[in-house]
Amino acid sequence: MDAKFLARMKDGALLVNAARGPIVDTDALVAEVASGRLRCAVDVVDPEPLPADHPLWDLEGALITPHAGASVDGTLDRAYAPIGAQIRRFAAGEPLENVVSDGY
Known part of the structure; x- marks a missing residue:
């Protein structure tokens, strides 16, 4: 960038x-x-x-x-739930949440 x-x-x-x-x-x-x-x-x-x-x-x-996010207790548990939900929405053809658009 x-x-x-x-x-x-x-x-x-x-x-x-x-x-x-x-x-x-x-x-x-x-x-x-x-x-x-x-x-x-x-x-x-x-x-x-x-x-x-x-x-x-x-x-x-x-x-x-500090670049220490991966060492926080519970990171994977907190990350897997929304990621799994997003994958299920994608597979079902449903609208995705938290979509970031670059405006193009």
């Missing part, structure tokens, strides 16, 4: 990255969040670890959390 990708996001949008840090151009993200146009919630960044003096730490619209 480079500067061009981020520029196409709607004003006020929240970018969430819990995948891999290099997926998002950190400098481009800092520019968008610093401008106040976008917000972000990330638990992975590039570079990793994020240096203590990196500007992302001080941005009002940035939420930075």
